[in-house]
Amino acid sequence: MAIAKKAWNTREKLDREDSATRAQLLRAARSVFEQRGYARTAIADITAAAEVSRATFYVYFASKEAVFGVLAGEVRDRFLAAQELDGLDAEDPYAVAEATIAAYLDAYVENLAFLTVLEHQAITDPAMYALWEEIHTRPRGRGARYIVHLTQRAMADPVAPPEAVATAAGGMVAAFAPGVAKEPSTRAEVVAHLTAMYLRLLGVPLRSPAV
Structure with missing residues (x-):
């Protein structure tokens, strides 16, 4: 029974x-x-x-805090999923850079308003601070490890340590996200610009334009 x-x-x-x-x-x-x-x-x-x-x-x-925590967890998972890009050749830095930048930008744009609330709540709430940190540190860590991978194979010559380059890349995406949220038609152009800047930081030569 x-x-x-x-x-x-x-x-x-x-x-x-x-x-x-x-x-x-x-x-x-x-x-x-x-x-x-x-x-x-x-x-x-x-x-x-x-x-x-x-x-x-x-x-x-059980509470307002509980439902907010679930929502914050969903946002964290969305950012982690932005780096799970199946079907890409990990040895192709151009394809990986463009796809990752696009996915990360989309995650920011989709969650911009909630991220603002979460950031403010994280100031006084240790649990929300931990989630806020996870949203940023886990993707940054993955990005840094990928840069190390490229460097070890002589496929990249980053202008700064991997962690610094990964941090800069995330910061660039965050800075451009509000503009894309306001003007969605600029997304493709912004992705192209961000990808080019990221490749420069990686020390990967830009592809020659198709003739």
Whole structure:
């Protein structure tokens, strides 16, 4: 009997996590956080936006902090996924640079408003600070390791240590993201410019234009 009850509780938990209502609450919470900021957002604001009761909110989340933490985790995962580029030849620095820059820029543009809220919350919330750091340090670490990989194969001659180049590349993308968010039509041009600058930092010669 105890085993059956445990199995039922596990299934019930999975049902809650996979629920369309949970997804609706997350969408509503993200929208409200982005509009009002963390401090000025109340659970009542989230439930009103999601058009559900307060009791329904507590079926899925224990608190405002909990739902914000889930959203922050999703943003972190989006940035990590931006570096999971299947089908690319790791030995082709041109293709890797362009694809990575484009994916990272898209991640920034898609999450710009929420990142602003997260950055502010990270000032006073150690858990959110850890997530904020992870969003930046893990991609930077991967980028630095890739630069080391290219350098060891004499395919790159970076102008600075790998960590510094990876940090600079991330900073450039972050600086250009607001402009692309405002003018999406500039995305292709910005990706081209960022890729060219990144290749310069890597010490990889630019490709000759096609004749």
